[in-house]
Structures are given as C-alpha cells and as structure tokens.
Amino acid sequence: xxxxxxxxxxxxxxxxxxxxxxxxxxxxxxxxxxxxxxxxxxxxxxxxxxxxxxxxxxxxxxxxxxxxxxxxxxxxxxxxxxxxxxxxxxxxxxxxxxxxxxxxxxxxxxxxxxxxxxxxxxxxxxxxxxxxxxxxxxxxxxxxxxxxxxxxxxxxxxxxxxxxxxxxxxxxxxxxxxxxxxxxxxxxxxxxxxxxxxxxxxxxxxxxxxxxxxxxxxxxxxxxxxxxxxxxxxxxxxxxxxxxxxxxxxxxxxxxxxxxxxxxxxxxxxxxxxxxxxxxxxxxxxxxxx
Amino acid sequence: xxxxxxxxxxxxxxxxxxxxxxxxxxxxxxxxxxxxxxxxxxxxxxxxxxxxxxxxxxxxxxxxxxxxxxxxxxxxxxxxxxxxxxxxxxxxxxxxxxxxxxxxxxxxxxxxxxxxxxxxxxxxxxxxxxxxxxxxxxxxxxxxxxxxxxxxxxxxxxxxxxxxxxxxxxxxxxxxxxxxxxxxxxxxxxxxxxxxxxxxxxxxxxxxxxxxxxxxxxxxxxxxxxxxxxxxxxxxxxxxxxxxxxxxxxxxxxxxxxxxxxxxxxxxxxxxxxxxxxxxxxxxxxxxxxxxxxxxxxxxxxxxxxxxxxxxxxxxxxxxxxxxxxxxxxxxxxxxxxx
Numbered sequence: 001x002x003x004x005x006x007x008x009x010x011x012x013x014x015x016x017x018x019x020x021x022x023x024x025x026x027x028x029x030x031x032x033x034x035x036x037x038x039x040x041x042x043x044x045x046x047x048x049x050x051x052x053x054x055x056x057x058x059x060x061x062x063x064x065x066x067x068x069x070x071x072x073x074x075x076x077x078x079x080x081x082x083x084x085x086x087x088x089x090x091x092x093x094x095x096x097x098x099x100x101x102x103x104x105x106x107x108x109x110x111x112x113x114x115x116x117x118x119x120x121x122x123x124x125x126x127x128x129x130x131x132x133x134x135x136x137x138x139x140x141x142x143x144x145x146x147x148x149x150x151x152x153x154x155x156x157x158x159x160x161x162x163x164x165x166x167x168x169x170x171x172x173x174x175x176x177x178x179x180x181x182x183x184x185x186x187x188x189x190x191x192x193x194x195x196x197x198x199x200x201x202x203x204x205x206x207x208x209x210x211x212x213x214x215x216x217x218x219x220x221x222x223x224x225x226x227x228x229x230x231x232x233x234x235x236x237x238x239x240x241x242x243x244x245x246x247x248x249x250x251x252x253x254x255x256x257x258x259x260x261x262x263x264x265x266x267x268x269x270x271x272x273x274x275x276x277x278x279x280x281x282x283x284x285x286x287x288x289x290x
Numbered sequence: 291x292x293x294x295x296x297x298x299x300x301x302x303x304x305x306x307x308x309x310x311x312x313x314x315x316x317x318x319x320x321x322x323x324x325x326x327x328x329x330x331x332x333x334x335x336x337x338x339x340x341x342x343x344x345x346x347x348x349x350x351x352x353x354x355x356x357x358x359x360x361x362x363x364x365x366x367x368x369x370x371x372x373x374x375x376x377x378x379x380x381x382x383x384x385x386x387x388x389x390x391x392x393x394x395x396x397x398x399x400x401x402x403x404x405x406x407x408x409x410x411x412x413x414x415x416x417x418x419x420x421x422x423x424x425x426x427x428x429x430x431x432x433x434x435x436x437x438x439x440x441x442x443x444x445x446x447x448x449x450x451x452x453x454x455x456x457x458x459x460x461x462x463x464x465x466x467x468x469x470x471x472x473x474x475x476x477x478x479x480x481x482x483x484x485x486x487x488x489x490x491x492x493x494x495x496x497x498x499x500x501x502x503x504x505x506x507x508x509x510x511x512x513x514x515x516x517x518x519x520x521x522x523x524x525x526x527x528x529x530x531x532x533x534x535x536x537x538x539x540x541x542x543x544x545x546x547x548x549x550x551x552x553x554x555x556x557x558x559x560x561x562x563x564x565x566x567x568x569x570x571x572x573x574x575x576x577x578x579x580x581x582x583x584x585x586x587x588x589x590x591x592x593x594x595x596x597x598x599x600x601x602x603x604x605x606x607x608x609x610x611x612x613x614x615x616x617x618x619x620x621x622x623x624x625x626x627x628x629x
Contacts, residue, residue, distance in 0.1 A: 187342050188375035192389035192436070193363035202388070206379040 029270075035263035042257035055264035059252070065265075067240040068248040069272075071155055075162065075244055076223040076276075082163040084215055087170025088208070094171065095178045105175075112168040116228040123161045124150060124233045154234045154242035161229050166222075170215045177211035178204070213284045220280060224273050245269045293318050294339065294444065294476065299348035301334055301500075308334045310500045312348070316444075316478065316493075321470050324480045325487040325523070326497035332480045333448055335497070339478065340446050341365050352443060363392075368437035369446040372453065374429045376421040376436075382408075383417040386435045393440070407435040410472075427458045434469070444476035451486065463489060484524055488512070496520050518619035521546050527576055529613070530587050542614035542622060549576060551611035552589040559604030563587065565597050579605065 128149035136146030236243035253262030294316040301309040324332040337343040341362035390400045411431040496503040504516040515521035563581035575591045614623040
C-alpha cells in the first residue's frame with residue numbers, strides 16, 4: 001500500500017510540470033497545424049476560411065522554398081564539417097603541453113559564450129565590412145580589392161559566422177574525450193609499430209567516435225534553426241541566397257503577414273527535421289549504444 | 291637471440307634522478323625480474339629499454355647494436371602493460387593482429403599467426419569478442435598474444451598481474467613461466483611483489499632509489515643478500531633485524547635472522563619472549579614474539595603448534611644462518627662465511 005500511495009503522490013506532485021511542458025509543446029504545435037489549413041492573413045482579419053492543402057502547395061511551389069531548403073542543408077553540412085574537422089584539430093593542439101595552455105583553452109572556448117546576434121554583428125561590422133572591416137584592411141594592405149563578403153558570398157559568410165560559434169563547442173567536447181584516452185594504449189600502439197598517423201586513425205579516432213556523434217547530433221538540432229545570424233547580417237539576401245527554412249518562415253509570417261502559409265512552412269520544417277534526425281540516428285546512432 | 295646490455299644509463303625527470311648510472315647485462319633467454327618498492331625506478335628502467343622513455347645518459351645495446359636512439363617499434367621488443375592496453379574497439383582477433391597489420395604482413399600470414407597464438411593461449415573461442423566481454427585473465431592473455439605474434443627479441447612485462455585477484459595471479463604466474471619455457475625468449479618482468487620475483491625469475495635485479503642493489507638468482511639473493519635492503523626485501527615474512535647489544539656481541543651493527551631460521555623451545559634458548567599474535571596459515575604458523583632487549587621477532591613454527599597469546603617461550607637462532615651487517619648496511623658475514 002505504501003508504495004502505491006507514494007506512487008500516486010509522486011504523480012500528483014509531478015503533474016503540474018508535466019502538464020505545463022505538454023501544453024507548452026502541444027498547444028503551439030496543434031495551433032500551427034490548424035492554421036496551416038486556413039487562409040489566414042493578418043492584413044485581412046476576419047476572413048479566415050478552410051483551404052485544405054492550398055498553403056502547403058503554395059509554400060512548396062514557391063521558388064524561394066527550394067532555395068531555402070538547399071541553403072538549410074548546405075549550411076548544416078558545411079558547419080558540421082568545419083566545426084568537427086576544425087574542432088578535432090584544435091582539440092589535438094590543445095591536448096599538447098605548451099606554455100600558457102590554460103589561458104589559451106579558456107580563450108578558445110570564449111566564442112561559445114557570445115550570443116548569436118552579437119557575434120553576427122561583430123562579424124558584419126568589424127570583420128567583413130567592405131570599408132571598416134578587418135578583412136578589407138588586410139586585403140588593401142596586400143594590394144587587393146576588398147571583398148564585400150555579405151553581398152558577394154552571403155551563404156559562405158553565414159557559414160563562417162556560425163562555424164566560428166560552434167567550433168569551440170566541438171573542440172571542448174573532443175578535447176575532454178581526448179583526455180580520457182588511455183596513455184598506455186597509445187604506447188602499446190607505438191610498440192606495435194604504428195606511425196603517428198596510423199595511431200590517430202586506428203586508436204584516437206575510434207576512441208573519439210562517440211564524442212563526435214554527440215557533437216554532430218547536438219549541432220544538427222541547433223543548426224537546422226539558425227536565424228539570428230541571418231536576420232542581423234544579410235536578411236536572407238541578396239535575393240534568397242542566404243535564406244534558410246526558418247528565415248523563410250519568418251518572412252512569410254511577419255513580413256508578408258501570411259500566418260497560414262508560414263504555419264504550413266513550420267510543419268514542413270518539423271517534418272524535415274525529423275527526416276534528418278532519423279537519418280542521423282540510423283547512420284551514427286549505433287555509436288551511442290553500449 | 292637477444293643479449294641486452296645497459297651501460298651507465300641515467301634518467302632524469304627535471305631535476306629528479308630516477309635511474310642513476312646503471313649497468314646491467316641480460317643474457318639471452320633469461321627470465322629477469324626487476325623488483326623493488328614503488329618509486330624505485332623499475333618501471334622507468336623497463337620503459338627505457340622499450341624506448342618509451344629516452345635515456346638522459348648512457349647506452350642501451352640489443353645484440354651488440356646500439357639502440358639508444360631507436361624508436362620503440364624498431365627495437366624488436368614487445369611489451370605487456372599493467373592495464374593490458376587492449377584496443378577497446380577492436381575484437382580479440384584484431385587486437386592480436388594489429389602489430390602484424392602495422393608491419394604490413396599479408397592477410398593469410400596474419401590469420402595464420404593469430405590463429406596459432408590464440409591456440410597457444412587458449413583464446414580460440416574468444417577471437418570475435420571485444421575486450422570488455424572478457425575476464426581479467428583472458429584480457430591478460432590477449433595482451434600476451436599481441437606481444438607474442440610479433441616474435442620479438444624479448445618480452446617486457448610491466449606489473450602484468452597487479453590487476454588480477456590472488457587466485458588468478460597464481461595461475462597466470464604459472465602460465466607466463468610455462469610460456470617462457472616454451473618460447474625460450476628473453477623476458478624482462480617488473481613487479482613490486484617479491485613472491486612473483488622469487489617464483490618466476492632466473493635472475494632477480496633488486497632496485498632501490500634508481501640503483502641496482504643486487505643481481506642474482508632467487509636463491510642467491512635469499513641466501514646471501516648483499517645488504518640490509520635486499521635482506522629485508524627478499525623473503526616472506528621479512529627477515530628479523532636485531533641491533534644494539536645483541537648485535538654488538540657478534541661485532542656487527544645489525545644482525546639478521548629469517549623467521550624460518552629460529553628454533554622454538556619451551557625453555558633454555560638464547561632469548562625468551564612473550565608470544566603476541568599468532569598467524570595460522572595451516573601449513574605454517576607465524577608467531578610474533580616480543581623479546582626483551584631484542585625487540586619484536588617473527589618466527590615460523592609448524593602449522594599445528596599450539597601457543598597462545600601471552601605465553602612465554604624460548605627462541606634460538608640457528609647459529610649458521612645469521613647475517614651480520616655493518617654500519618652502512620653492507621653485509622659483513624653471510625651464513626656461508628665472510629663475504
């Protein structure tokens with residue numbers, strides 16, 4: 001009886017938070033789903049009517065949609081490659097003993113603590129600006145024409161900014177994983193005649209596989225919904241060159257006031273995220289077992 | 291196959307000298323055990339031979355070839371680590387095959403050698419398992435298998451049994467000794483356990499604070515320890531050391547008598563003492579006896595002896611089995627005569 005009693009008390013005590021969390025998720029999701037089937041424009045209040053799948057058809061056939069979809073995937077993939085690859089190199093470097101290692105480690109982690117809007121503004125105005133930017137200054141210094149990064153290579157610029165933010169995260173996780181590698185294993189491999197490169201491939205990389213999986217999974221979740229960096233730098237332009245799905249949904253909802261179309265886009269984004277998640281977990285999730 | 295010689299080898303970590311001016315020669319096919327208390331430099335010495343540490347001074351020769359500057363892989367030695375250092379993501383087969391693959395052998399040759407090593411070490415049924423699915427003893431054997439397949443000039447063991455439980459340790463001790471007889475390859479074995487040293491070694495090297503205290507066969511070290519340190523380190527339970535008046539009577543600073551060289555009698559012996567704790571091992575009983583003017587003495591008695599706490603008893607050290615030590619701890623007379 002006592003356990004039964006404890007259990008029901010526990011349920012009762014937990015229920016507020018569970019209900020709150022459920023409501024927090026379910027109400028927006030079901031309202032989005034509901035809106036996505038309505039013709040619902042904020043400029044024409046009171047004229048909402050049921051339109052079936054028209055919003056979906058409209059959103060998907062929009063030329064901006066394909067561009068945004070491709071941009072989203074390119075952004076996610078490039079940032080993953082740069083942050084995991086660069087993070088690995090950085091972790092290997094930071095794992096070596098050198099003078100001032102503690103301070104360097106601290107500095108390397110710093111970009112992760114800068115909020116996205118701020119770091120994007122710093123990049124936009126202090127680094128990539130064709131007149132005041134550091135890159136332009138360097139380019140002029142060696143006699144080259146300064147590049148207007150945000151208008152001539154908008155997606156690349158966004159990729160660079162976002163990679164800069166996520167590199168420390170990858171480096172930090174991979175560094176801690178490196179530090180847990182058994183020194184004797186490396187020595188055994190050395191005795192077994194493995195060169196430094198082969199030790200890295202056969203011992204270090206397999207040891208890091210789980211940490212790399214974690215980094216990829218976590219980063220993908222956040223990278224699919226990159227928004228602030230685009231809003232404060234390129235505003236998705238020029239054209240749709242740096243528009244990703246979440247930014248497209250934002251323009252649909254808050255610039256064109258088309259709530260119905262934006263809701264349909266939101267549902268499509270949810271489906272896309274799930275497809276990516278299924279692929280990822282199939283592909284690398286087995287590393288998380290055992 | 292492998293004659294190993296170290297001349298004037300030193301190793302410093304910063305300002306701390308771990309190995310000091312060490313000379314040592316190891317004969318081909320010998321089973322040599324480095325033994326000493328923790329921090330005596332025995333593992334460092336092994337790592338110097340392996341090439342995992344660079345010598346600060348001196349030369350290391352294998353088969354009359356100077357290998358001091360050679361990287362570990364080119365010295366032709368195999369090492370078994372204390373933690374086994376198996377590759378956790380590889381199967382047993384891949385673990386044993388790893389050194390062969392690194393050496394660039396073709397697949398058929400690798401398979402043949404791995405199968406052969408697995409047969410010798412009773413690992414055939416476990417070849418497709420991962421290290422974490424094995425028991426401690428099996429992991430140990432995989433580590434040995436990985437060392438064997440390279441057909442090294444010598445095996446190096448770094449406290450390989452210290453992670454095993456007592457029963458398994460006895461087993462593995464026998465297996466390693468058996469392996470040494472089968473292969474006939476030089477083996478260098480590091481341990482802090484003098485029982486492992488006594489039971490396995492052809493030659494024991496006793497190290498203390500980076501200096502070789504004595505080199506010799508187990509029985510040599512037992513019978514004729516060169517100094518107080520070796521006398522106290524080799525033999526279990528420890529040799530009794532008596533100083534003061536009793537030692538001065540024999541013209542020594544310290545006299546040493548092993549527990550097994552003390553005769554007990556109800557009365558009439560050299561010393562009389564009060565029995566303290568008696569440890570009954572079944573085959574033997576170790577009595578800790580408090581003797582006035584001499585101190586605490588450990589004596590071995592037969593297993594069936596019936597003595598209680600607080601009883602008084604007489605002790606007589608066997609006259610021919612006394613070790614006399616001088617002021618600096620060096621031996622001045624061994625039981626067999628003056629040294």
